Amino acid sequence: MNTVVDLSNDFAVGSTQGGKYVVERSTRAGIATMVFFAVSLGFSVSMPFWADASYLRWLSELACYFVMAQMWNLLGGYGGLVSIGQQAYIGIGGYALIVLANMAGINPFFAVLLCGVVAALIAMPISQVVFRLPGGAFAIGTWAVAEILRLLVANTTELGGGSGASLVALKGFDRSAREAITFWISISASYGSVLLVYFLLRSRFGLALTAIRDSEVASQSQGIDVKRTKFLVYAISAFGFGVAGALYFLGALRISPDAAFGVSWSPLIIFMVIIGGVGTIEGPLFGAVLFFVLSKIFEDYGTWYLTALGLLAIVVTIWFPKGVWGYIANRFDLHLFPVQRRLRLRDNS
Amino acid sequence: MSQLLSTHGLKAWYGDFQALFGIDFEIRPQEIVAIIGANGAGKSTFLKAITGVLSADAESVRFKGQPIGGRRPHRVVADGIAMVPEGRRLFPSLSVEENLRMGAYTKRPGPWTLEKIYGLFPVLKEKRKAPGTALSGGQQQMVAIGRALMSNPELLICDEISLGLAPAVIKEIYVALAEIARNGLTAIVVEQDVYTAQRVSQRLYCFQEGRVSLRGNSSDLTHEQISHAYFGV
Amino acid sequence: MTVWIDAIIQGVLVGGLYALFAMGLSLMFGIMRLVNVAHGDVVILMSFIGLMAVEKLGLQPFTAMAVVVPVALCIGYALQRGILNFTISKDPLPSLIVTFGISIVIQNLLLEFFSADTRAINSGGLESQSIAISDNLAAGVLPLIVFGSAVLLTIGLQWLFGNTSMGRAFRATSDDHGAAALMGINNAHIYALATAIAIGILGIAGIFHGMRTTFAPTDGPAQLIYAFEAVIIGGLGSFWGTLAGGVLLGIAQSIGARLDPGWGVLVGHVMFVAVLLFKPNGFFPKTR
Numbered sequence: 001m002n003t004v005v006d007l008s009n010d011f012a013v014g015s016t017q018g019g020k021y022v023v024e025r026s027t028r029a030g031i032a033t034m035v036f037f038a039v040s041l042g043f044s045v046s047m048p049f050w051a052d053a054s055y056l057r058w059l060s061e062l063a064c065y066f067v068m069a070q071m072w073n074l075l076g077g078y079g080g081l082v083s084i085g086q087q088a089y090i091g092i093g094g095y096a097l098i099v100l101a102n103m104a105g106i107n108p109f110f111a112v113l114l115c116g117v118v119a120a121l122i123a124m125p126i127s128q129v130v131f132r133l134p135g136g137a138f139a140i141g142t143w144a145v146a147e148i149l150r151l152l153v154a155n156t157t158e159l160g161g162g163s164g165a166s167l168v169a170l171k172g173f174d175r176s177a178r179e180a181i182t183f184w185i186s187i188s189a190s191y192g193s194v195l196l197v198y199f200l201l202r203s204r205f206g207l208a209l210t211a212i213r214d215s216e217v218a219s220q221s222q223g224i225d226v227k228r229t230k231f232l233v234y235a236i237s238a239f240g241f242g243v244a245g246a247l248y249f250l251g252a253l254r255i256s257p258d259a260a261f262g263v264s265w266s267p268l269i270i271f272m273v274i275i276g277g278v279g280t281i282e283g284p285l286f287g288a289v290l291f292f293v294l295s296k297i298f299e300d301y302g303t304w305y306l307t308a309l310g311l312l313a314i315v316v317t318i319w320f321p322k323g324v325w326g327y328i329a330n331r332f333d334l335h336l337f338p339v340q341r342r343l344r345l346r347d348n349s
Numbered sequence: 350m351s352q353l354l355s356t357h358g359l360k361a362w363y364g365d366f367q368a369l370f371g372i373d374f375e376i377r378p379q380e381i382v383a384i385i386g387a388n389g390a391g392k393s394t395f396l397k398a399i400t401g402v403l404s405a406d407a408e409s410v411r412f413k414g415q416p417i418g419g420r421r422p423h424r425v426v427a428d429g430i431a432m433v434p435e436g437r438r439l440f441p442s443l444s445v446e447e448n449l450r451m452g453a454y455t456k457r458p459g460p461w462t463l464e465k466i467y468g469l470f471p472v473l474k475e476k477r478k479a480p481g482t483a484l485s486g487g488q489q490q491m492v493a494i495g496r497a498l499m500s501n502p503e504l505l506i507c508d509e510i511s512l513g514l515a516p517a518v519i520k521e522i523y524v525a526l527a528e529i530a531r532n533g534l535t536a537i538v539v540e541q542d543v544y545t546a547q548r549v550s551q552r553l554y555c556f557q558e559g560r561v562s563l564r565g566n567s568s569d570l571t572h573e574q575i576s577h578a579y580f581g582v
Numbered sequence: 583m584t585v586w587i588d589a590i591i592q593g594v595l596v597g598g599l600y601a602l603f604a605m606g607l608s609l610m611f612g613i614m615r616l617v618n619v620a621h622g623d624v625v626i627l628m629s630f631i632g633l634m635a636v637e638k639l640g641l642q643p644f645t646a647m648a649v650v651v652p653v654a655l656c657i658g659y660a661l662q663r664g665i666l667n668f669t670i671s672k673d674p675l676p677s678l679i680v681t682f683g684i685s686i687v688i689q690n691l692l693l694e695f696f697s698a699d700t701r702a703i704n705s706g707g708l709e710s711q712s713i714a715i716s717d718n719l720a721a722g723v724l725p726l727i728v729f730g731s732a733v734l735l736t737i738g739l740q741w742l743f744g745n746t747s748m749g750r751a752f753r754a755t756s757d758d759h760g761a762a763a764l765m766g767i768n769n770a771h772i773y774a775l776a777t778a779i780a781i782g783i784l785g786i787a788g789i790f791h792g793m794r795t796t797f798a799p800t801d802g803p804a805q806l807i808y809a810f811e812a813v814i815i816g817g818l819g820s821f822w823g824t825l826a827g828g829v830l831l832g833i834a835q836s837i838g839a840r841l842d843p844g845w846g847v848l849v850g851h852v853m854f855v856a857v858l859l860f861k862p863n864g865f866f867p868k869t870r
Contacts, residue, residue, distance in 0.1 A: 082679075135617070136611075136674035136678050137810070155848070303694040304694065306690040309686065314683040
């Protein structure tokens with residue numbers, strides 16, 4: 001506390017012998033994470049060969065939540081763009097799958113990635129509208145946009161109108177093969193989303209994002225293109241939500257405007273991130289698992305369960321702004337995904 | 350109790366960063382005391398700690414014998430300390446007269462009324478319907494001073510009121526301040542301009558890196574003493 | 583031709599209700615930069631409280647307002663001081679999440695206690711009365727009363743803001759809350775008064791909403807979006823702007839609904855998007 005450290009010196013020295021402090025990026029826990037990552041990936045890839053089909057379906061669903069939570073956190077936690085309308089891109093992803101697979105005859109499994117691209121492309125004109133709204137108004141603006149899309153789709157008979165459509169393109173596939181492939185794609189998407197956010201944050205882009213979150217004016221004066229950075233993070237998030245949406249409806253087989261663009265997605269995803277820990281990579285993952293487990297236990301208590309979640313989100317936001325994960329990380333100094341540079345006292349000095 | 354306001358070992362922090370390291374300060378009724386110091390010496394921090402914008406130990410700030418450290422800003426105003434903030438900070442969507450009326454929000458009884466303020470600064474009466482920010486810099490400063498006086502304070506704090514103003518305007522402002530002081534007002538004046546500070550005050554404090562580096566009667570202090578305390582050379 | 587004139591009249595009248603929803607939202611955003619995501623759910627909550635006052639206490643709807651509005655004022659003040667004041671910062675995230683949490687709590691508690699059924703507040707035949715304007719044109723008495731209330735409230739709020747000590751304090755706090763504190767303003771109290779007024783207006787709006795149409799626990803989000811669109815279309819310049827925003831939104835929806843029954847709300851949204859693209863500060867922007 002209150003020790004004055006001449007950082008300039010030590011930064012120049014870096015991790016050579018001279019300084020009393022070292023700047024480090026990798027942590028021991030970080031290396032453990034990578035090992036765990038690799039092992040769990042191998043484990044999950046083998047799952048369709050031995051695990052029960054219901055577990056595969058559950059885990060596919062959880063993987064979708066992983067992607068959504070990670071993408072919301074990138075946008076709202078790191079980008080400072082708090083959106084209540086990301087279901088717009090879940091819906092776009094889902095309906096893009098219907099169009100690409102049912103109508104254009106593209107293999108539905110290949111189409112998933114394209115659905116993300118479609119979502120990112122549609123995010124471009126939408127961002128031109130919602131970015132005009134100041135501060136918190138952006139959140140409601142994104143919500144209004146999702147409502148507009150819901151109404152547009154519900155009024156389009158080619159897409160099945162208000163009653164929705166089925167993913168008939170999957171008819172030719174054997175059920176267990178279909179579920180296995182869906183599972184593999186979902187698992188890859190969830191690992192992919194974590195890696196994407198991790199490498200984004202470690203890049204120059206990540207630094208720019210953090211700088212903007214801390215002070216928009218200051219970063220502008222440091223030559224960061226604030227508009228472009230914000231737009232990019234919005235488009236990337238849309239891409240992720242598009243993929244997750246397509247994946248979700250690849251598993252559900254049926255889509256309707258209300259299920260796709262419905263506002264009930266938002267509390268789910270946002271509370272996952274907030275309760276888990278906003279502004280960290282671990283938090284949303286932790287939150288998604290917590291959520292998933294709780295929702296399976298309390299399925300029968302619908303309204304009371306949601307009431308409790310709402311209350312929990314309020315309590316966490318006010319008293320534990322770093323979420324459950326942040327609390328644990330602080331307590332035990334755990335950093336599974338070392339994205340920031342940390343200054344540490346040399347052990348032997 | 351001869352002091353109106355005094356601080357005893359006042360410390361202040363911005364988060365983990367300590368900005369004040371034990372300031373001992375006092376001002377007696379009807380005195381004008383100047384505080385000088387370079388940028389970052391802790392002058393504004395000191396004012397923030399007195400007016401409750403920054404937290405402080407209750408006992409480290411005493412006003413009329415009462416411990417007021419850490420009291421919230423709106424309470425401090427009600428206690429009788431008014432502030433002319435740095436950069437004036439007029440309310441842009443309020444007219445000149447509305448800005449002045451805001452000063453009387455606490456309804457503290459005392460001699461100052463709208464008419465008195467207009468008597469002191471006649472130009473404000475002409476422009477009383479104009480938005481506060483449509484005025485010249487000097488006139489805006491008059492509004493800021495008038496606004497602070499409208500709370501009928503026992504202690505007036507002026508933070509860098511000469512900043513960005515033309516010399517003739519500065520002179521005019523300080524003539525008005527001297528006139529106010531003749532009616533028995535107590536004031537702390539924070540100044541970057543050492544000569545102005547020395548001329549308008551009876552006593553003077555110089556701050557350096559969060560500590561008092563010099564104190565004394567304004568007329569007794571020499572140029573060498575001040576520049577030593579100011580720059581630390 | 584009469585069809586379109588009728589559409590405009592009905593649009594203007596429903597716009598009065600949207601303006602009632604929007605005033606509080608604009609008030610809270612203007613003073614605290616706080617976006618209350620639960621605003622629409624509070625409308626529905628007030629409709630339900632109004633329904634209870636009418637059905638359980640046996641009051642007339644307008645008498646019920648005399649009960650519901652004070653309750654709403656208290657709820658607003660307590661909500662701000664007890665919860666929302668802890669979320670006010672430069673970062674919009676805490677206040678958005680907390681009000682979103684409140685929205686989910688209100689919706690689900692209403693679902694738990696009142697089920698998902700649609701309800702209506704019995705206005706004692708008022709809803710079917712109308713005044714003939716010409717042979718083919720008529721305006722409903724109840725919509726006229728709602729619109730008249732919106733105009734009166736707009737006048738009242740403009741007066742409060744322009745001519746009272748509280749109004750000056752609101753504007754000063756909105757401009758610079760730090761400087762306002764130096765004038766002796768307790769920000770926490772001023773914020774709570776603003777929210778009390780915002781929610782208090784919803785006490786009136788919620789009962790009118792319940793008299794004009796049916797309502798259900800999950801109707802809140804739609805009301806929030808209408809209110810929000812009215813605020814953005816009108817701009818943040820004055821309460822007259824908010825009233826105008828509500829009326830313009832109402833007209834757009836009403837004309838849209840005549841084009842195709844499924845497109846009414848959508849045309850309103852399209853207008854909102856068009857305003858954002860071509861007049862991003864609304865029709866009555868704040869001038870400084």
